[in-house]
Amino acid sequence: MPPFLHHISRSGDIVFMKQQIAHLLEAAANQLKAEGFIPTEHAIRVMVDNTRDKSHGDLASNLALTLAKPCQSNPRAVAEKLIAALPDNDVVSKVEIAGPGFINFYLAGESSAEIVADILSAGSQFGTNNSGERKKVQVEFVSANPTGPLHVGHGRNAALGDSLCRLLSANGWQPTREFYYNDAGAQINNLAVSVQSRIQGLTPDDESWPADGYRGEYIIELAKAYMAGETVRADDREVTAAADAEDFDAIREFAIAYLRHEQDLDLKAFDVHFDVYFLESSLYSDGLVDATVKQLVENGYTYEDGGAMWLKTTEFGDDKDRVMRKKDGGYTYFLPDVAYHKNKFERGFDRVINVQGSDHHSTVTRVRAGLQALKEGIPEGFPDYSLYQMIRVMRDGEEVKISKRAGSYVTMRELIEEAGRDATRYFLISRRADAQIVFDIDLATSKSNENPVYYIQYAHARVFGVLAKVAEQGLSFNTEAGLAALGKLDLDAERELMTQLRRYPDTVKAAADNLEPAMIATYLKDLAGLFHSYYNSNKMLVDEEDVRNARLVLSKAVAQVLANGLALLGVSAPETM
């Protein structure tokens, strides 16, 4: 018996059933190689898929189709040989050849039901794995400059980034959540000028209002707080206002703290928390920017032209070189970005992921090019990016243009207050990052029942509802007895539920591998749907004790997986609704 077969047993690691089947097929293929049926030089790549149609069994492989050509045989004949060569095992109850040559696997009934016991014993840990091997991953997200309230776009960023961290944790990684912001540049001065203008009683309509000033109403509140001598405490700083209209530096420092604090409130309402706040100014004060420039110059990737210093990013795949130091001596935004990412690399993270709107996708090439030009052995694909598409906001059937200048955008706070945290978060996370989503404010707020998050939460609450009924109706429920009686569950709906439950660990892995939390949302919607359908057409609290216990145990497992999945999205799993 090949060594890997030690892992294949009914009592073993049942959750990665795909891998187990793949191992079986691999063993069969290797035997056919040894027999000379498959050319020895042919690399075998085994793929096992979930079936869409239950008449195709539980899992299927296309291996015979891919081997037909190298074996100079037809797929169905190859499939027959593969099946004959499968090692003995107790996880598969039936194997069939179907269609053009698919091999369909039916899992043994007990094997299928065992997932329920696995779920209940693992509890909140069910579905997690250690593929990240406790390695450190840093995820930078939100990273909004403190010049205004967070809007819907930041909301998508926050939901995606935080959920990604939860997913990575579930896959055995150790995430660090990091927030990077500019506390010293031109935009911050611009902010301070705007506040000072408001203190002086100016409005955006006045002629002397600063050209690029921030017009939003929040600047008025900020100015009032400053003149009232208030103290603001943000997560990463605390400032007491000097209340001096002439003290520009004091205004700036207070404004930063004030707006950071406002952002903190939104993020907390969203249940998003950061481990590290990184200041762009520290890159200068700690000499990281200068060191980066020096290194780039020494490596010969820079040149002067038109009074500016350029970086030869074209040597690393960019379509044109980029200015790194402007004529006026200041640096363009991407130079500090390179210094920052050099710093991330040197901090020893095994992996770094940036969550950004796709309107910044051009920085990807630039930052990576800058890092390559440092010649420090930073991997070419460093850092990873999760780019998400812009959100279009609809209100009263019309598109709301998001613009800080005009002050006409939808804030995160507005959304959370009107639609609630769960609904907002779910909506923002439930679509693939590369989909341009349409956020209909009226739908999200007034008719929030249409948000599928309630559909999922309701399935969870229903389980708790029926469990509460057990005692009310003077019945009994015993988990052990239920587990022992799972074999009594032979309805199609029950088998389908167990199949879907078994897919959860694969989904957790796939969602992390693809940096796509939305895959969890899709999975949960499907699971909830199967449960609602099952619940509606079958009574849980039947007289027959075995069946009652078994159904309740299955329902508990469904609730557990729903709760685990919702937790990955940062959405609550209420027991009553």
Place this chain on the structure above:
RNA sequence: GCGCUCGUAGCUCAACCGGAUAGAGCACACGCCUUCUAAGCGUGUGGUUGCAGGUUCGAGUCCUGCCGGGCGUGCCA
């Protein structure tokens, strides 16, 4: 112009590395609460997966070219 990206039912979206008959919700029509929560379930209507080629045993998925949307193409970030 060039680069990236998206285009799936009337609307909003699924479809894991190419797999078998492309799925949900909303909307529309008709059903299901004296029985565990109807925020639920069932049945039906609705598709040339933008168009045209190509690769493959097999394409919504990969390649090429068009068409359409978004973003980028700043010594803005």
